[in-house]
Amino acid sequence: MTPHSPLGILDANTLEELARVICGDEHLYYRKGYEIARFLEHAGWERVPEYDGEYRREWTLARLAERREDPTELERVLLRLADPREYLDEPEQLPTTISAVNAFLIHEGVRLENPGGRPRLVACDPSLAHPGSQGPVELRATMTDLITDQNMAGLLQHRLDEARTCYANGAHVAAIIMLGSLLEGVLVHVVQERNASLLGPTSPDRVSLDILIKTCHEAGWIGADVERFCHELRKYRNFVHPRAEIREAHAPDRDTLDMCWPVVNAVLNDLADSQPKAA
Numbered sequence: 001m002t003p004h005s006p007l008g009i010l011d012a013n014t015l016e017e018l019a020r021v022i023c024g025d026e027h028l029y030y031r032k033g034y035e036i037a038r039f040l041e042h043a044g045w046e047r048v049p050e051y052d053g054e055y056r057r058e059w060t061l062a063r064l065a066e067r068r069e070d071p072t073e074l075e076r077v078l079l080r081l082a083d084p085r086e087y088l089d090e091p092e093q094l095p096t097t098i099s100a101v102n103a104f105l106i107h108e109g110v111r112l113e114n115p116g117g118r119p120r121l122v123a124c125d126p127s128l129a130h131p132g133s134q135g136p137v138e139l140r141a142t143m144t145d146l147i148t149d150q151n152m153a154g155l156l157q158h159r160l161d162e163a164r165t166c167y168a169n170g171a172h173v174a175a176i177i178m179l180g181s182l183l184e185g186v187l188v189h190v191v192q193e194r195n196a197s198l199l200g201p202t203s204p205d206r207v208s209l210d211i212l213i214k215t216c217h218e219a220g221w222i223g224a225d226v227e228r229f230c231h232e233l234r235k236y237r238n239f240v241h242p243r244a245e246i247r248e249a250h251a252p253d254r255d256t257l258d259m260c261w262p263v264v265n266a267v268l269n270d271l272a273d274s275q276p277k278a279a
Helices: 012-023 033-042 056-066 071-081 093-108 150-168 172-199 209-218 224-240 242-248 254-273
Strands: 110-113 120-123
Touching: 012 033, 012 056, 012 071, 012 093, 033 056, 033 071, 071 093, 071 110, 071 120, 093 110, 093 150, 110 150, 150 172, 172 209, 172 224, 172 254, 209 224, 224 242, 224 254
Parallel strands: none
Antiparallel strands: 110 120
């Protein structure tokens, strides 16, 4: 735990959301009642009462509320949620959990990060909450909705989380490049899983983002409007090469990023809507 924690006294609604994530459900890492008590102990809490069979969420919320006035105790819980050792049996749950926590925690002016497996809380601007989830195109899909390879879905979710971190810290070019990388990763795996023959003799490791965008549009998986704006994002993604940015004589800013993010959301939504129905 950091000597000077950025965490303050959490809002009551934030505590409720935190209790929800700790308990888990069909989308988040699920903990039985006794496992919740053990989780709190693993987080470093002392004198955790034995779980008494009460509804999981109510019991968990009561424990959090008891220590609400001690941010260091709640910080221990948050850091444990971002600790890879908590998910040894289901490691793909870690990025999903961090993303779920940050969706509400950012309103408190902090967010969870896990660089190199070392969980930490960092201060951030609450006005940057939910980049890409609020705005003209709301994200309705998750990586696991689109890609059956769980390892790849987790990696791509992590890319999305990294883009959010870049956004929150004003690293606009880095966020755009990360979004372009995410877009390429999603499209190439969708093509491989749905109809790899569309790539012809081209190796998935060598196919260009330009071809992937066109292929997915021609297959009817993304709309014409989405295809058009994808190519604009692709051009900005190429700013990973500094000379490309020099040639364009344009430095992307927050407004540029705010225009790029809905494109990614629209792609993911279109891919989810065009998902082949299970037989």
